[in-house]
Amino acid sequence: MHAIGVDIGGTKIAVGVVDEAGNILAKVRRETVADDVADIDRAIADACAELTKEHEVGAIGLAAAGFVSPDRRSVLFAPNIAWREYPLAERVEALLDVDVPVVVENDANAAGWAEFRFGAAREATDMLMLTVGTGLGGAIVVDRELVRGKWGVAAEVGHMRVVPGGHYCGCGHEGCWEQYASGTALVRDARQAAIAQPERAGRLIELAGGDVAGLEGPHVTQAAQEGDDLAVELLATLGRWIGEGSASVAALLDPELIVIGGGVGAAGDLLLLPVRKAYEAQLSALGHRPVAQIELAEHGNEAGIIGAADLARR
Amino acid sequence: MHAIGVDIGGTKIAVGVVDEAGNILAKVRRETVADDVADIDRAIADACAELTKEHEVGAIGLAAAGFVSPDRRSVLFAPNIAWREYPLAERVEALLDVDVPVVVENDANAAGWAEFRFGAAREATDMLMLTVGTGLGGAIVVDRELVRGKWGVAAEVGHMRVVPGGHYCGCGHEGCWEQYASGTALVRDARQAAIAQPERAGRLIELAGGDVAGLEGPHVTQAAQEGDDLAVELLATLGRWIGEGSASVAALLDPELIVIGGGVGAAGDLLLLPVRKAYEAQLSALGHRPVAQIELAEHGNEAGIIGAADLARR
């Protein structure tokens, strides 16, 4: 059975028809008005209508950045779109002229599910997926099932506390993992290093056009790939936090595979080797248990579409 | 179907027949020689033989303090008994004269399962159980299933890191949760407080017979129940660590209920209220999600027997 997956961003949506092997057979995009939830509903329905003309689909999955109700019908809260206890599935169904069931999934869960079913974790039964981007998102698979939690808000991995009294987080707490293990943390550390140790930051500042405030993640990756000492160190620090936090998750869940997604994956082994080293160094009961593999995600931006479609089919 | 549950301690084993409602119908005990694994096998078989004379049972579950293989047949490693990749189920089956299948379960998982099926969490679908004793053990239930992990070593909650550079743990790492949230931590903090602030520790030292080294957990509980300021503070600190760590687990798993077991439960609300306060204060997305209940365990020492028996039946 084919299914449609919809990845809903702040100002645009990407919609695709996905077959049972996880291939995207057709794909369309729509622009949306960020704060107009009815406009988003219409854009989704319109895109689905276009695709269902050519493709027969049995389900539609919507990947939304927010808290999703346990019945997979509503978005309870979203940080960047004005959904508050919003019956998204029902609204979209009402606008469709075909009778296809719609379900809503958290976007990080959808992306993680795509890796689990058709990507880096396709051979695994127990997976932790980390999406290292602006924040730190995640998905957890235990014994082949996605963990949604009692109220649908499991796998908010970025808010596990890793440093008491640590960096402030937008969530109102201190020391959240995503303050240490995200692209945002990488950039912030890079800028701070450029202030505190300007003599070591020459290449980074140069890549940023001479302005510390313009320093971004890809500059760090590029400098590191050129062998810049400070940039390598910054990626190693990011990797260390990813790995150490993952070891804490492993104490709880004993995963077989940890998948690292998000833009920082572009750094490749400059990130992955420090992640693995830190994970192993912190893993409890090392020597009495196998060590989980840690790999980069295989699906990039399309993971949300693929995962949402596949979850909708289940 | 009735089943037998066996709780294997260092020098004694407790064995009971458990019905489908979680009641113990009969119970026997055996002394064992701690380092003699064959002696433990024989004691288990002997106790089971005694019980099966009077009771028909369909399964036998062994609760072992150690890492259990994913097929539930062997103990891979145990800290306090000389099991190393030991085929415990097979050895016990060979000594039995009845043909009843034997399975092995981690003891904290067994105790947690007893609470989930027949105790404080009987109404819940997603549970975190914390056993606050010498160390900090745990059990995790997700969507009504016990989480064992890929290699059977999930729910080693005590080794989640909560303080980078924190207290040394016997596991070789620093800052493990059980170094802050266990009876051992309570006693250690109490003794340290008695050194650093002797003038505040008068009642505690008195209860310990005048000797700081003799200070134990029940002294702290008693003093706190009498209103002793330092003792109340020590329990509140223990409770804070339990609650804050639980909020990190909740970021991953979104449980409905957190059950606190172990001897410190005797402190009642003096422990439980600080746990709840800290949990709520640290919980991510408070206000956009329900807050898990936190309750004391209902089964005491018999939880291992009950849980092992019930898991064996499944």
Added chain:
Amino acid sequence: MHAIGVDIGGTKIAVGVVDEAGNILAKVRRETVADDVADIDRAIADACAELTKEHEVGAIGLAAAGFVSPDRRSVLFAPNIAWREYPLAERVEALLDVDVPVVVENDANAAGWAEFRFGAAREATDMLMLTVGTGLGGAIVVDRELVRGKWGVAAEVGHMRVVPGGHYCGCGHEGCWEQYASGTALVRDARQAAIAQPERAGRLIELAGGDVAGLEGPHVTQAAQEGDDLAVELLATLGRWIGEGSASVAALLDPELIVIGGGVGAAGDLLLLPVRKAYEAQLSALGHRPVAQIELAEHGNEAGIIGAADLARR
């Protein structure tokens, strides 16, 4: 001998004639253009000229918020005024029509010296002064002498690290004491608490006019004085960090008296008692040494004038 003390702020200067007992005999103010260092020179000279018409003075001391050269003639660097290796004493002397020596002192050192000579520490020989304001400034007196350090930048107490991996500081480092023990930290924690625990923050939000972003230190103090639980807790947390950091300083310097200055002093015992409790609880070798007293500063905004004048005389 009388002396003039000058307290140089970002947009205004306060100038006073100070007698040998620390009394201000006359005082004038001038507005300045913040980024115009020559304008500041002229304003200082002009104010001094006005005062020297009526008063005979033997020295002029300038209290500057910045790093001061060891010869007390130049400001090497200032965060808020455009002084960079600026020969402030020489420039002011050149504009004066009287022949009076001018010296420059760090403003926190000047304020601390006023407390040491004429304020809360007048009986002491070894003092730590903490000025808890936007940041955390300080002054150190050892055996009756102000500690300036080899290069004039001692007593930058706010940048002692208290939490590895802790809050970012404007200085480019993490975990600086002033990120936990300053008015800024108090306000930040109050706003974060209002986000994370809105139901406890009712009175605070009300005092802030309904807007969390409008919440300021005096609202916390007022609510605490009314008995508001969260506000009391926020001041206690601030006090704890002040006290615990002071215990670290005491391990190095063994002071007799710790003086707390800055606007948070308005909270009185709501701040001071938690400071003392935390100091004592963290003090090394308690029981084998006396415990330093901890008191509020006696001079408010005039401490800079008084201290600068007195230091200029020495």
Added chain:
Amino acid sequence: MHAIGVDIGGTKIAVGVVDEAGNILAKVRRETVADDVADIDRAIADACAELTKEHEVGAIGLAAAGFVSPDRRSVLFAPNIAWREYPLAERVEALLDVDVPVVVENDANAAGWAEFRFGAAREATDMLMLTVGTGLGGAIVVDRELVRGKWGVAAEVGHMRVVPGGHYCGCGHEGCWEQYASGTALVRDARQAAIAQPERAGRLIELAGGDVAGLEGPHVTQAAQEGDDLAVELLATLGRWIGEGSASVAALLDPELIVIGGGVGAAGDLLLLPVRKAYEAQLSALGHRPVAQIELAEHGNEAGIIGAADLARR
């Protein structure tokens, strides 16, 4: 004027005649009974008598591992010898048949003073000395004067807190600097690493004779000098903690020179380079201030004798 310096250890004392240039002209040793303070008095007097037969001395300085009264006459408390408010100077004077004044100094202060007057810091005016041994001792010189503090217990640098909730310290507190920056910490970390990462610890375990419990500091130094990756990392971690803590001290005291003494100095640049790197990386206001030099101590075991003698003369 020549003076005698006495270095009092737990079971032996070393006594020397020291000239004004810091040279030891003659030296004797005595065994003592550890817990017999009167025996220590007699041994000191006896050794001094032997030396004063041949040498004219004007003062005797006793270096004692303990808290010394501000009048430099008594030991208030010692962790390893049974001195409790013990009038050590008076007791020794009473046993001498020559009329020479006796003063008592803290042993770390004496060793630091030797470096300041005749060793690595002889050109400096502001010094921090760190003695990295079983614990972390220190001495502070501000503007050419030894800082003793109000009650004689300044420079207990090892008990500055560097990690809230960190390792327990024998003093009853958590996170004391000496738990991270001492030979004891190095050995402990080495043993923990050998448990947690046995496959990386092969050479260390070999040097320890195959037994992790036998692993000592010199094994780490030797392995590091051979290029062993883990050993180099362990020394770098030790160095990082020394350097980062020193940056906190520098925020308070702005020293010109930091002197590293104690057995770990044998590691040379393997220790010193990480110390310097971490110091610079953590130093507040880097770029607006000179950076203190960090050097190894020049006097080894004789620093106590030399410093005590020189302080006695002052």
